[in-house]
Amino acid sequence: MAELNSSPAKAGGRSARTRIAARVDLTAMVDLAFLLITFFMLTTTLQKNNAMAISMPSDGGAMGVPQSRTMTICLGKNNQALWYMGMADAPLSQPRIVNYGKAGLRQAIINKVNEVKAQTGKDIIVLVKPSNRSHYDNLVNTLDEINIAKIDRYAIVDIAAKDVDLLKKYNAY
Incomplete structure (x- = not known):
């Protein structure tokens, strides 16, 4: 049993009365400490990691990518995204503003994935x-x-100055 002895040490001399040392039972506090430790250990081990793995290319030389397979998505203000095929200098498709969600960006991406796959037989690059x-x-x-x-x-x-100009043109910057 855990105890706390709070009686002072006796200094030499006489003792007129004998005092009984006050004892505080700390068993309940020790039990509570173990319960808290157990609770926090369980909650941290049961918590799942919500991270998505991103595969980034190594720092090498620049690779040439066909513009017909490249979809560029520029993220703007007010939850708007501007997308186009190709590069900002001469986009292969008319830039369009969409919102995030099933009917917006997801539909545009899925349509372009299917279109590029049908035309080139290769995957799209975003x-x-x-x-x-x-x-x-x-x-x-x-x-x-x-x-x-x-x-x-x-x-x-990183966003280029021409992409910022496109966002400004469509009032999304």
Whole structure:
């Protein structure tokens, strides 16, 4: 049993009376401490990790990618995304503004995946360009949509000045 002895040490001299030492029973507090330790150990081991693995290319030379297989998604303000095929200098398709969700970005990605697969027989490559007006949730939602569409080749890259100009043109910056 755990105890706390709180009687002072006797200094030499006479003892007129004998005092009984006050004893505090600490058993309940020790039990509570073990219960708390057990609870926190169980909750931390049962908690699942919600991270999504991102495969990034190694730091090597630049690779040439056909524009017909490249889809660029620029993340703008107010939960809007601008997407186009090709590069910002001369997009192969008209840039379009969409929102996040099934009818917006997901539908655009799935349509383009199917179109590129039918035309070239190869997988699409997606470039995600977050702007400084977008939120972190927008990037996470975009990566979720890419993951739902089962796209293996994508990259998160810095937004270029021409992409910012496109976002401004469509009032999404």
